[in-house]
Amino acid sequence: MKFRKNTRFVAILLLAIFFLLIMALLKVIDNSYSYSSSLTNLEDRWTVCLNDEVLATSSVLHEINIPVINNDDSLVLTRTIPYISDNSCCLYFFTKHAIVDVYVGKDLIYSYGRDIYEKYHECPDRFNCVSLTGAHSGNRLKVVLTGTRKASFSSLSEFMLGSRVDILSYHLLQNSVSIFSGIFLSILGVILIIISPYMYVYHDRELRLFFSGLTSFLLGLFILGQYGLIDMLINNPHANSFAEYASFICIPISVTGYLFSVFPKRSKRLFQIIFLYNIGFFIVLLALNNYNILKFSDVTTYIQASIIIQSIIAIVLLYREREHFFTSDDHNTTSDLFFILGLLAFMIFAISDIFVYDYHKYKSNTGNIFIYGSGFTFGALLFVSCLIISYLFYSIYNNNYASMKRQMVDLAYTDPLTGLANRARCEQIMQIISNEHSLYTIFSIDLNKLKVVNDTYGHHEGDRLLTGFSTILTNCFWDANLIGRMGGDEFIVILLDEQASHCTKRIHEFYALLSEWNRKEQVFQYSASYGYAYSYEVPNSSAQEVYMLADSRMYEMKKEHRENNGMGVSFNA
Incomplete structure (x- = not known):
C-alpha cells in the first residue's frame, strides 16, 4: 500500500513538473521574441453603426456595447488610417460568422465570406489579414461586418496594424x-x-x-x-x-x-x-x-x-x-x-x-x-x-x-527439483495429443539405482543424480514436445510428427551422453532403462495407453538389467 501511494505521488509530481516546464518554456520564448516593427492597436477613434443607426462616434472599441448581431445585420466601423511607413503592413482582426468587406475610401480592398456563404450557407470564423500600404495613410477605413446566422457575434476583436510577419508572430505568441x-x-x-x-x-x-x-x-x-x-x-x-x-x-x-x-x-x-x-x-x-x-x-x-x-x-x-x-x-x-x-x-x-x-x-x-x-x-x-x-x-x-499467473502455472505444472514438467502437466499434454490424433512417440525412461545412491551417499547426492539426469535428457531430446518427471525415478519424453521417427538415433545419442557424463563423475554412474512406443501401435487409443505400452517395455529392459547385472550403477569408493 505504501508503494502504491508513492507511485501515485511520483506520477502527479512528474505531471506537474511537465506542465510547469512547458509553461516556462513558452514564457521564455514570448519574452525573448523581438518584433521587427512596432505593432499598433487601433483601439480608439472608431465610429460604429448598426443597420444605419449610429452606436458610437470617436470611441474606444472595447467600450462600445455591441448588441447580438443576427442574420443580415450590418455593422459598419469607420476611422482614419494612421501613417504607414511599411508597404508590407496589414490590418489584423478576428470575426465570427460574418461576411467581411474592407474599404479604403470608396475602394474595396478586401472581402471575405460571401462566396463561402453562398456555397455552404455559413461563414466560418476567421483571423483576417488585410494588406495596407503607405499610400493608404490618412484615408478613411471602413470595415463592414454582415451577420450570417442568428447570434453571429456580440462584440469586436482588437484591430492590430503591423507587418505580416509580426502579425503572425503576435497571433502565435498570444x-x-x-x-x-x-x-x-x-x-x-x-x-x-x-x-x-x-x-x-x-x-x-x-x-x-x-x-x-x-x-x-x-x-x-x-x-x-x-x-x-x-x-x-x-x-x-x-x-x-x-x-x-x-x-x-x-x-x-x-x-x-x-x-x-x-x-x-x-x-x-x-x-x-x-x-x-x-x-x-x-x-x-x-x-x-x-x-x-x-x-x-x-x-x-x-x-x-x-x-x-x-x-x-x-x-x-x-x-x-x-x-x-x-x-x-x-x-x-x-x-x-x-x-x-x-x-x-x-x-x-x-x-x-x-x-x-x-x-x-x-x-x-x-x-x-x-x-x-x-x-x-x-x-x-x-x-x-x-x-x-x-x-x-x-x-x-x-x-x-x-x-x-505464469509463475503460478509454472509452480503448478513444474517439478521443483528438476525444472521439468511434473506429472499433472504430462497427463494434461497426453490428453491434448489424444484428442488431436497426431503421430507421436512416447519414451518411458527410468533412472537406475536412485534408491541405492540415496541410501549410500544421502539425499543431496540423489538430488544431484536427478538434476544431472534431467540435464542429459534435455540436451539429448532438445526438440522434444515434452520432457517430464512422472515421479521418483520415472521420466517421460514425447516427440511429435517427424521427430517421432528417429527413435533409434536418439537412443544412441542418449547413451553417448550418459557415457560422457560418467567419465566426469567421481561419486556415482548414470544408468537408465527405457522403452518407447509409437501411437500407431495402439490404434484408436489414448496417449495414456501408448505410454503404458512404452512403460511395460521399459520394465522389461529393467528386468533384463537386474538379471544380467551388467547395466547397473557402479560406485567409486
Whole structure:
C-alpha cells in the first residue's frame, strides 16, 4: 500500500513538473521574441453603426456595447488610417460568422465570406489579414461586418496594424499555450491510435489506448481549429471550421467509448448505448451539414447541452460505482484514480468554458468574439495526461498479473527439483495429443539405482543424480514436445510428427551422453532403462495407453538389467 501511494505521488509530481516546464518554456520564448516593427492597436477613434443607426462616434472599441448581431445585420466601423511607413503592413482582426468587406475610401480592398456563404450557407470564423500600404495613410477605413446566422457575434476583436510577419508572430505568441497544446495533443493522439491495434492484439485486448488516442487527437484538432491554425496552414477557412465543429461533436464519442471500456458490467451497457447514440447523432448531423440542411454551427447549443447531460450521467455513475473504483483491494485502484481525476477536471473546465462563452455572448458587454478556451485547453491536457498515466498503471498491473499467473502455472505444472514438467502437466499434454490424433512417440525412461545412491551417499547426492539426469535428457531430446518427471525415478519424453521417427538415433545419442557424463563423475554412474512406443501401435487409443505400452517395455529392459547385472550403477569408493 505504501508503494502504491508513492507511485501515485511520483506520477502527479512528474505531471506537474511537465506542465510547469512547458509553461516556462513558452514564457521564455514570448519574452525573448523581438518584433521587427512596432505593432499598433487601433483601439480608439472608431465610429460604429448598426443597420444605419449610429452606436458610437470617436470611441474606444472595447467600450462600445455591441448588441447580438443576427442574420443580415450590418455593422459598419469607420476611422482614419494612421501613417504607414511599411508597404508590407496589414490590418489584423478576428470575426465570427460574418461576411467581411474592407474599404479604403470608396475602394474595396478586401472581402471575405460571401462566396463561402453562398456555397455552404455559413461563414466560418476567421483571423483576417488585410494588406495596407503607405499610400493608404490618412484615408478613411471602413470595415463592414454582415451577420450570417442568428447570434453571429456580440462584440469586436482588437484591430492590430503591423507587418505580416509580426502579425503572425503576435497571433502565435498570444495563443502559444493553446496552439502548442493543440499540436501536442494531435500528434500524441495519432501515435497512440497507430500503436493501439498492436497493443490490442498482442497485449491486453483492451480499447483504452485507442480511445485515449482518439480523445487526444480530437481535443487537439478542436483546439487547432478554434485558433485558426488549419486555415493558416492550408488557407481554407471552411476546412478549418469543419475540423473544429466535427471534432467537437466527436469528443463525446471517444470519451463514452473510453468509459464503457473501464466501467463494470452494470454501467457498461448504458455507456455503450450513449456511445452508439453519439455515433448516430454525428452521422445524421454530418449528412445534414453536407446537404446544407442544418449546419454544425446551428446546433452548437444542443451539443453543449448534450455534453453537460452526459457529464452529469458520468458523474452519477462514478458515484454509484465508487466501490468498484476505490476499493483498496482493487488491482486497478491507481489506474482508475487517475482516470477519474482527469475526467472530472476536464468536465469542470469544459463546462465552465461553455457557461463563460454563453454568458459573454448574451449577457456581458465583453461579448463572445474572444476565444474563451484556456480552461478547455488546460482541462484537455490534464485529461489526456491522466488517461495515459492511467493506461500505464493499468498495463503495469496487467503485466505483473500475467507474470504472476505464469509463475503460478509454472509452480503448478513444474517439478521443483528438476525444472521439468511434473506429472499433472504430462497427463494434461497426453490428453491434448489424444484428442488431436497426431503421430507421436512416447519414451518411458527410468533412472537406475536412485534408491541405492540415496541410501549410500544421502539425499543431496540423489538430488544431484536427478538434476544431472534431467540435464542429459534435455540436451539429448532438445526438440522434444515434452520432457517430464512422472515421479521418483520415472521420466517421460514425447516427440511429435517427424521427430517421432528417429527413435533409434536418439537412443544412441542418449547413451553417448550418459557415457560422457560418467567419465566426469567421481561419486556415482548414470544408468537408465527405457522403452518407447509409437501411437500407431495402439490404434484408436489414448496417449495414456501408448505410454503404458512404452512403460511395460521399459520394465522389461529393467528386468533384463537386474538379471544380467551388467547395466547397473557402479560406485567409486
